Amino acid sequence: MTVFRDLSVLWSLFHILILFMMLYRSxxxxxxxxxxxxxxMGLLIVLNVAGLFFYGPEMMGKVFILTCTLPSLLFFWFxxxxxxxxxxxxxxxxxxxxxxxxxxxxxxxxxxxxGRYILMFIGRLVLFPLVEWWAVRRLRKPxxxxxxxxxxxxxxxxxxxxxYYVLLAVKANFPVIxxxxxxxxxxxxxxxxxxxxxxxxxxxxxxxxxxLYRKRHxxxxxQEQKNMLAxxxxxxxxxxxxxxxxxxxxVTLSGLLAAKQVKEAQEYLKNIxxxxxxxxxxxxxxxxxxxxxxxxxxxxxxxxxxYRMNIQVxxxxxxxxxxxxxxxxxxxxxxxxxxxxxxxxxxxxxxIKYNRNYLLIRIRNRCRDDLNVEKGTIPATDKExxxxxxxxxxxxxxxxxLDGEMLCYTQNGNFILDVMVSCQSFLKVGYGNT
Numbered sequence: 001m002t003v004f005r006d007l008s009v010l011w012s013l014f015h016i017l018i019l020f021m022m023l024y025r026s027x028x029x030x031x032x033x034x035x036x037x038x039x040x041m042g043l044l045i046v047l048n049v050a051g052l053f054f055y056g057p058e059m060m061g062k063v064f065i066l067t068c069t070l071p072s073l074l075f076f077w078f079x080x081x082x083x084x085x086x087x088x089x090x091x092x093x094x095x096x097x098x099x100x101x102x103x104x105x106x107x108x109x110x111x112x113x114x115g116r117y118i119l120m121f122i123g124r125l126v127l128f129p130l131v132e133w134w135a136v137r138r139l140r141k142p143x144x145x146x147x148x149x150x151x152x153x154x155x156x157x158x159x160x161x162x163x164y165y166v167l168l169a170v171k172a173n174f175p176v177i178x179x180x181x182x183x184x185x186x187x188x189x190x191x192x193x194x195x196x197x198x199x200x201x202x203x204x205x206x207x208x209x210x211x212l213y214r215k216r217h218x219x220x221x222x223q224e225q226k227n228m229l230a231x232x233x234x235x236x237x238x239x240x241x242x243x244x245x246x247x248x249x250x251v252t253l254s255g256l257l258a259a260k261q262v263k264e265a266q267e268y269l270k271n272i273x274x275x276x277x278x279x280x281x282x283x284x285x286x287x288x289x290x291x292x293x294x295x296x297x298x299x300x301x302x303x304x305x306x307y308r309m310n311i312q313v314x315x316x317x318x319x320x321x322x323x324x325x326x327x328x329x330x331x332x333x334x335x336x337x338x339x340x341x342x343x344x345x346x347x348x349x350x351x352i353k354y355n356r357n358y359l360l361i362r363i364r365n366r367c368r369d370d371l372n373v374e375k376g377t378i379p380a381t382d383k384e385x386x387x388x389x390x391x392x393x394x395x396x397x398x399x400x401x402l403d404g405e406m407l408c409y410t411q412n413g414n415f416i417l418d419v420m421v422s423c424q425s426f427l428k429v430g431y432g433n434t
Contacts, residue, residue, distance in 0.1 A: 004117035008124045009052055012102055013045045013068070015128035020094035022132065022140055025081040025147060027376070033079060040075050044068065061173040069095060081377070085154025086147050092161035093199070099165065100195050101127045103172045110179040146206055148393065149213040157202050164198060167191065220394065221325070234291075284311040284352075288320035289327065293350070296331040305338050305346035312353050322398040326361060329391040329398075330417045334365035337415055341366055359404075359421045367415040375409040395419065 017037070026033040048068050052060050060067070073091055080087045105123035113119030171188055172178050178188050249272055256265040283293035293309060300307045331350070338346040348365045373379045378392050392408060395417070399406040404421030 002117065004121040005057065006049065006052065008105070008117065008121040009057075010045065010049055011121075011124055011128065012098060013048060015124075015132065016094060016098040017041050017045075017072075019098060019128075019132060019135065020076065020091065022135055023094060023143055024076065024087065024090045025144065026079050027081040028079060036079060037075075041072065044071055044075075058173075058177050061177060065169060082147065085156075085158045088158035089154050089161060090147075092158060092165050096161055096165045096168065096195065097131060098128075099168055099172075100192065101131070103168065103178075104192060106172075106177075107179065107185075142207070142210060146210050149217075150206065150209045153205070153209065157206070160198065160202065164195060168195070217394070283309050284313045285315040286313055286318060286320070288324055289313060289318075289352075292324050292327045292331070296328070296335070299331075299335050300338075300346075300348060303335065303338055303346055304343040305348055307347070308349040310349070310351045314354075316354070318354075318359070319402060322402050323359075323361075325398040326395050326419055327363075329395045330361070330363040330419075333391045333417070334363055334415070337365050337367045340368060355423070357423055359423055361417075361419040361421075363417040364414050366413060367410060369413055371410055371415065373408060373410045373415065375407055378408065392417075 021033075021037065028036070048060065048064070051063075051067060076091060077083065077087060082090075101124060105120045105127070108123060109115060109117060109120035168191060171184075171191055178184065249268075252268060253265055256262075256268060282290060283297070284290050289311070293311070297307065297309075327350075331348075334348050338348070345366050348363070350364075351360070351362045353360045371379070378396070392406075396406045399419050399421060402421045403424075404419060407418045409416055
């Protein structure tokens with residue numbers, strides 16, 4: 001009957017791998033991640049199954065932390081996008097859940113299956129897919145969102161899960177396997193019951209942090225919308241004022257010219273030109289986008305920054321809510337970066353290109369020389385407190401709502417934010433029609 005034992009071990013190792021890959025974030029693309037994982041972990045699984053065949057389950061149970069846990073920890077740490085508390089918590093979570101299933105099925109088979117490994121095999125055959133189904137349906141999406149949004153608190157949770165994993169592994173296998181120590185079984189069962197309660201407490205705390213993040217994120221979006229609408233209203237009021245003033249200017253100029261006071265008319269025109277130059281600029285024909293550029297041009301002028309706007313957008317009907325979110329957060333991020341630089345180094349450029357296929361946005365600003373951001377990563381914020389740390393994540397979410405992509409990186413002392421949106425994503429819902 002040892003064939004059922006060997007198959008159950010192989011099945012367990014394979015599903016530990018699946019469970020972890022569902023929850024962690026790789027720094028590579030899917031194809032490269034699967035190839036690296038298949039080669040490395042496939043070899044590790046083969047070696048552990050061979051060890052089981054030659055040395056038996058009791059011996060391998062005592063050394064599996066060295067033969068399986070630590071090598072897989074090092075490999076996944078290398079390919080993981082996260083390197084600190086988030087990674088270690090995710091790794092310990094997957095390993096602890098798998099170890100819990102392995103230990104429980106061992107105990108059940110010993111007491112109720114006669115030690116023939118049939119009940120062990122059936123239990124693992126059912127429990128691992130069941131846990132993975134629950135993870136896909138209930139856990140994966142919010143957990144990935146947690147990893148993206150919550151930056152603090154992971155280390156202590158990782159420490160708790162690591163200690164529990166070591167406790168369970170030691171208690172189950174040392175000095176001999178737990179089924180040979182019946183006098184310790186009651187305490188061991190209490191440890192098994194403690195695991196789901198511990199993770200329930202951890203996930204409740206993490207979920208509260210996620211709800212807080214969502215609330216603050218919603219508040220930030222509402223504030224952006226309020227600022228955008230206020231800027232749009234101010235823009236419209238200035239336009240109405242200009243129309244009203246132009247009527248007066250026209251009457252005065254007509255009177256001067258009718259009286260043949262040409263020099264006075266020329267002087268009057270110069271005064272009008274001076275007054276008009278003090279008004280906010282017109283950066284593009286789209287009133288919503290122009291309101292954002294008007295607002296941030298003022299901020300950049302206050303910082304003494306040089307800025308260039310190359311906005312190739314007409315009066316097309318565009319998804320202004322998402323685009324204003326992208327531009328306002330991108331420009332806010334640029335302003336924050338410039339504050340830490342000397343005045344003569346403060347430079348920003350904005351480019352927008354639009355055609356019937358794509359809408360491209362690039363915001364480039366000078367940044368600290370020691371800042372290094374690789375493509376495909378989002379840098380952590382240096383700012384503390386309420387309302388900080390959402391900017392680039394908000395840009396990414398807004399781009400994804402338009403079936404687009406965001407990419408940010410540093411190059412030659414500049415921080416570059418690129419957003420590309422397929423116009424088909426908003427043309428099909430009525431935008432883009434002139």
